[in-house]
Amino acid sequence: MHVLVDGLRLDTPAPSLACALAAARSHAQRQDRLVVDAHLDGRPIADEILSSPPTLPADGELACTTADRGEVVQGALLGVADLLGEAKHDHHATADLLAVGKLEDALARLPVTLTTWETVRQSVGDAAAILGIDPSGPPLAEPIARLTAALAELKRCVHARDWAGLGDVIGSDLAVQADQWRSTIGDLARDASARRVTSRYAAPRAVSVTTES
Numbered sequence: 001m002h003v004l005v006d007g008l009r010l011d012t013p014a015p016s017l018a019c020a021l022a023a024a025r026s027h028a029q030r031q032d033r034l035v036v037d038a039h040l041d042g043r044p045i046a047d048e049i050l051s052s053p054p055t056l057p058a059d060g061e062l063a064c065t066t067a068d069r070g071e072v073v074q075g076a077l078l079g080v081a082d083l084l085g086e087a088k089h090d091h092h093a094t095a096d097l098l099a100v101g102k103l104e105d106a107l108a109r110l111p112v113t114l115t116t117w118e119t120v121r122q123s124v125g126d127a128a129a130i131l132g133i134d135p136s137g138p139p140l141a142e143p144i145a146r147l148t149a150a151l152a153e154l155k156r157c158v159h160a161r162d163w164a165g166l167g168d169v170i171g172s173d174l175a176v177q178a179d180q181w182r183s184t185i186g187d188l189a190r191d192a193s194a195r196r197v198t199s200r201y202a203a204p205r206a207v208s209v210t211t212e213s
Helices: 017-030 047-051 069-099 103-108 110-131 141-160 163-200
Strands: 002-005 008-010 033-040 061-068 209-211
Touching (some): 002 017, 008 017, 017 033, 033 069, 103 110, 110 141, 110 163
Antiparallel strands (some): 033 061
């Protein structure tokens, strides 16, 4: 297969789509960039195929577009920070419903609460992996532990039908954590931005490419 990254043809053997994607990602990584879009013979590649590309021999042309690693991470993190701003208001609204006995309405909001925090945890984990930050150490270990404990308490309250406790977890603990996580995510976003500026002015790395004819 022919492999193009940002219009440059890689001088790398790629007998399968899996090999072609690996070559494109490796090239992008050497430039401190990430593959953000991929087309095979002019057609977009489905996410499930990108996640587990076939290893069988194949022909064709893989064309990939990349973006600065730090810019991608920073944008994703800022999106999560905005999500947490909305979540804090949602948590207070849910707690208010519990306080006035509107149990059915409050419980109907819990799936969104859990999905929001799972998105936060997944996004921060992905960003940490890209930035080379160990989530079991600072600055992430402590907030991750607090979040895990709060979500476990939320589920305990639901199973035990402890509605007063549920209101405290959502309206107090998780609402406060939303602000704390926004601060932590802001620090990570600034770290990503700093790395982006550094890499932009770093000496270029040698790569083996030929221009598309």
